[in-house]
Amino acid sequence: MNILLHTCCGPCTIYPLSVLRAENHLVTAYFNNPNIHPYKEFKRRLTTLKEYAQADKFPLVAEEGYGLTEFLQQVVFKEKSRCPICYEMRLQKTAEYAAKNGFDAFTTTLLYSRYQNHSVIINICNKLAELYSLSFYYQDFRIGWQQGIDLSIEKDMYRQPYCGCIYSEQERYDKSLRKKKPKPDTKQL
Ligand code: SF4
Numbered sequence: 001m002n003i004l005l006h007t008c009c010g011p012c013t014i015y016p017l018s019v020l021r022a023e024n025h026l027v028t029a030y031f032n033n034p035n036i037h038p039y040k041e042f043k044r045r046l047t048t049l050k051e052y053a054q055a056d057k058f059p060l061v062a063e064e065g066y067g068l069t070e071f072l073q074q075v076v077f078k079e080k081s082r083c084p085i086c087y088e089m090r091l092q093k094t095a096e097y098a099a100k101n102g103f104d105a106f107t108t109t110l111l112y113s114r115y116q117n118h119s120v121i122i123n124i125c126n127k128l129a130e131l132y133s134l135s136f137y138y139q140d141f142r143i144g145w146q147q148g149i150d151l152s153i154e155k156d157m158y159r160q161p162y163c164g165c166i167y168s169e170q171e172r173y174d175k176s177l178r179k180k181k182p183k184p185d186t187k188q189l
Pocket of ligand 1 (some may be wrong): 035036082083086087163164166167168170
């Protein structure tokens with residue numbers, strides 16, 4: 001299949017890309033992440049991904065605009081339930097791009113992360129697949145979690161220390177908030 005892979009960053013792309021390539025799919029990476037802040041962090045993750053795409057020779061479509069305002073407009077006053085909004089914001093753009101550009105299917109590197117809500121992501125993708133008449137390629141990429149980490153270290157990639165938004169940056173560095181953070185969604189592992 002001709003698959004559009006929504007990608008949040010370089011390190012998280014490694015394992016899902018290897019799986020899709022091993023199954024002989026044509027893969028295009030799609031970077032659309034208004035949730036990454038602040039600006040220098042956004043640029044750093046994007047630059048890392050571009051360098052990886054060039055080195056590993058896969059096509060990359062990148063939405064390069066910094067989406068702080070767009071992101072905040074959707075999550076302010078809903079901070080405690082911001083993650084599903086954040087997933088949908090990015091995945092909706094992915095499905096829309098895939099439909100407009102003749103892809104058979106879409107998927108996302110968010111399915112690789114042990115720290116995202118796997119079942120919520122699946123539900124959103126299924127809904128978008130129906131809406132845009134596309135296939136949603138599902139695989140539990142979390143089984144390759146350590147393999148992806150090891151390869152990203154081997155490739156000397158920049159590895160970010162927090163999820164992306166300014167709230168997650170605060171949680172990463174504020175010990176009192178970190179204690180309250182829910183455990184990773186591992187129930188499907
Ligand atoms: S913690 Fe991560 S998934 Fe949740 S809103 Fe922030 S960037 Fe998005």
